[in-house]
Amino acid sequence: xxxxxxxxxxxxxxxxxxxxxxxxxxxxxxxxxxxxxxxxxxxxxxxxxxxxxxxxxxxxxxxxxxxxxxxxxxxxxxxxxxxxxxxxxxxxxxxxxxxxxxxxxxxxxxxxxxxxxxxxxxxxxxxxxxxxxxxxxxxxxxxxxxxxxxxxxxxxxxxxxxxxxxxxxxxxxxxxxxxxxxxxxxxxxxxxxxxxxxxxxxxxxxxxxxxxxxxxxxxxxxxxxxxxxxxxxxxxxxxxxxxxxxxxxxxxxxxxxxxxxxxxxxxxxxxxxxxxxxxxxxxxxxxxxxxxxxxxxxxxxxxxxxxxxxxxxxxxx
Amino acid sequence: xxxxxxxxxxxxxxxxxxxxxxxxxxxxxxxxxxxxxxxxxxxxxxxxxxxxxxxxxxxxxxxxxxxxxxxxxxxxxxxxxxxxxxxxxxxxxxxxxxxxxxxxxxxxxxxxxxxxxxxxxxxxxxxxxxxxxxxxxxxxxxxxxxxxxxxxxxxxxxxxxxxxxxxxxxxxxxxxxxxxxxxxxxxxxxxxxxxxxxxxxxxxxxxxxxxxxxxxxxxxxxxxxxxxxxxxxxxxxxxxxxxxxxxxxxxxxxxxxxxxxxxxxxxxxxxxxxxxxxxxxxxxxxxxxxxxxxxxxxxxxxxxxxxxxxxxxxxxxxxxxxxxxxxxxxxxxxxxxxxxxxxxxxxxxxxxxxxxxxxxxxx
Numbered sequence: 285x286x287x288x289x290x291x292x293x294x295x296x297x298x299x300x301x302x303x304x305x306x307x308x309x310x311x312x313x314x315x316x317x318x319x320x321x322x323x324x325x326x327x328x329x330x331x332x333x334x335x336x337x338x339x340x341x342x343x344x345x346x347x348x349x350x351x352x353x354x355x356x357x358x359x360x361x362x363x364x365x366x367x368x369x370x371x372x373x374x375x376x377x378x379x380x381x382x383x384x385x386x387x388x389x390x391x392x393x394x395x396x397x398x399x400x401x402x403x404x405x406x407x408x409x410x411x412x413x414x415x416x417x418x419x420x421x422x423x424x425x426x427x428x429x430x431x432x433x434x435x436x437x438x439x440x441x442x443x444x445x446x447x448x449x450x451x452x453x454x455x456x457x458x459x460x461x462x463x464x465x466x467x468x469x470x471x472x473x474x475x476x477x478x479x480x481x482x483x484x485x486x487x488x489x490x491x492x493x494x495x496x497x498x499x500x501x502x503x504x505x506x507x508x509x510x511x512x513x514x515x516x517x518x519x520x521x522x523x524x525x526x527x528x529x530x531x532x533x534x535x536x537x538x539x540x541x542x543x544x545x546x547x548x549x550x551x552x553x554x555x556x557x558x559x560x561x562x563x564x565x566x567x568x569x570x571x572x573x574x575x576x577x578x579x580x581x582x583x584x585x586x587x588x589x590x591x592x593x594x595x596x597x598x599x600x601x
Numbered sequence: 602x603x604x605x606x607x608x609x610x611x612x613x614x615x616x617x618x619x620x621x622x623x624x625x626x627x628x629x630x631x632x633x634x635x636x637x638x639x640x641x642x643x644x645x646x647x648x649x650x651x652x653x654x655x656x657x658x659x660x661x662x663x664x665x666x667x668x669x670x671x672x673x674x675x676x677x678x679x680x681x682x683x684x685x686x687x688x689x690x691x692x693x694x695x696x697x698x699x700x701x702x703x704x705x706x707x708x709x710x711x712x713x714x715x716x717x718x719x720x721x722x723x724x725x726x727x728x729x730x731x732x733x734x735x736x737x738x739x740x741x742x743x744x745x746x747x748x749x750x751x752x753x754x755x756x757x758x759x760x761x762x763x764x765x766x767x768x769x770x771x772x773x774x775x776x777x778x779x780x781x782x783x784x785x786x787x788x789x790x791x792x793x794x795x796x797x798x799x800x801x802x803x804x805x806x807x808x809x810x811x812x813x814x815x816x817x818x819x820x821x822x823x824x825x826x827x828x829x830x831x832x833x834x835x836x837x838x839x840x841x842x843x844x845x846x847x848x849x850x851x852x853x854x855x856x857x858x859x860x861x862x863x864x865x866x867x868x869x870x871x872x873x874x875x876x877x878x879x880x881x882x883x884x885x886x887x888x889x890x891x892x893x894x895x896x897x898x899x900x901x902x903x904x905x906x907x908x909x910x911x912x913x914x915x916x917x918x919x920x921x922x923x924x925x926x927x928x929x930x931x932x933x934x935x936x937x938x939x940x941x942x943x944x945x946x947x948x949x950x951x952x953x954x955x956x957x958x959x960x961x962x963x964x
Contacts, residue, residue: 432960435765436613436643447642493642513960517643519769521960523776536777544777544840551840553778 286313287575290346292339292361293353294319294328297375302352303331305568312575316342339364348575351375355451359384362399363391370397373574377460378585380451382593389586398577399585403464404570406582409541409556414469414526414533417545417554423528426470428509430527433462433537434520437493446491453491454514455599462537463512464591466524469535473587478502479594484601493517497598512598539563607806608633608663608694610687611670612649613640615764616704616756620667620799621647623942627803633663635690657693665806666695668703668742672734680734688741700750700811701742702802707757707791707820707931709736712920713851714791714929720816729920743814750811754801757820757931758924761795761948762955771831772961775838780845780918781831783926790830791823791931796951800942801935808936818934821941822948827925837953838962849919849926 319325352375392399446452486492493516531547612634672683760767852858
């Protein structure tokens, strides 16, 4: 029997991504869509052969709720959506604070609902490859992680939240993706992390468009430097470097099936067998982990608490 | 002297941002930027007045209009529509006495530089979408503003700190093991530094040289070969360049274009497939023996060959390798009084510093 799905938020990410991938799932029926902007909602409803309804009707009639609104609305919308057996998928970035993230994870558990965060870059072949290499201890102990992503911003949002919303700056928008990739690859998304010795530079208060930060991260068994640099104005390296005691990995931040493995002597490219023809194939694949829930999904909201803490720490300064 | 009003279309692009940086240091200029939505925050902290296309005030008489805009859509068939949208905006801001500086590209002579290089108008022709669009825009501007003074500046490959196409993309190729050149082939780089490109535009708009219709070719470092740039960058990144042993097919006719895109069945391919069949193979082997095996020696020789070599390159790789393999130099043809802002050593030093800042390398 088909599951009913509802979308709250019909802006750019819904129109550019969800409209393309949801029809790939034959047993998922997009029953209802909702947006404060009626024009956008009607447009998306038409594209998905769905219905524009009130938020209340959507929440009561759908088994799966996708929340694709500006990030400052995520916490309250997730709270409203929460009920037994409901699957709630929150578009990234999750929420603005670690406390909110922890609260929502606990709420989902007590409500017997499933809560996921759509950080689809976790499925990039390069990311999975790097994660496997790090798990194998080939790199040795992790000593440092550097994260760079930047270029002239061209995403045309419908709501303009990226210029106005405190969670719309380059840190939460692009940076949440890249930091999450780094934490996931290094296996740092499960156990709690302590953050200390934080130094931050940004062009203005959030939403900022240029930001760099360094900090010390501690988990139960390791301690390492963590540095990030993001820009919406200047081209940056668009790579993540994870350095271990034996060598380093350079991982591109975009969709790729290759990484560079190096030591102080030399380096070489390593390729994954997985290859996607299109970014949307990868975007679609994440929902297999969410529409048909399994234990220990890599998109489980509990795996984004460390990310939320780091984003909060950098954004608050 | 009176203050000049200068409008820049496409001001939030790579060359546009550098142009504004240099213009901000100039006295007696009012800078107006005409941009899309993202221009507001890209240019928000600059000394420019931002105009939206929909709210352009026709009462402002611009002394100079610099057009840096070009179709950036990925949808190839929509290039003419995008060109006409740019032209419609230009019509709103170019008045009879306005001097127009239009920035074009060396690519109008073909990615492989296979057309005769001349300081003149070129006819529209069938080519890659990007080239057709650039050619069409030069001609549209000439036809639309016949009475205006126009300078058409064809830039070489624009590189410099932060350049996405000829600096960042090359570094990315080096960093992640993509092909950067063809083995044994070393083309002219035909590069211009973005700082010099912007400085030349300012040189033109300050001078009285923009009269009638004139063409300018700017590639002050054109003589430098790609191998020098690639080796220098590779050393900085501590990686080894990956060279292609495949010479990219550069189609020059409809027939060659089709042949590079479509693999037609050939007798050899059919033979190689059928000879492994249970029945077909048996009959075919008998036929070969009957006709004489020496007649089929070519087919046998090619049996272990991989796919036709050009099929191993993506379209993007083919175009990239075509450009870096050209043995034609796009020589500087500009006003001789112009002194470039940076020489090659300074240009490289800027790029090196940016590579460290941007996280490509640590030293």
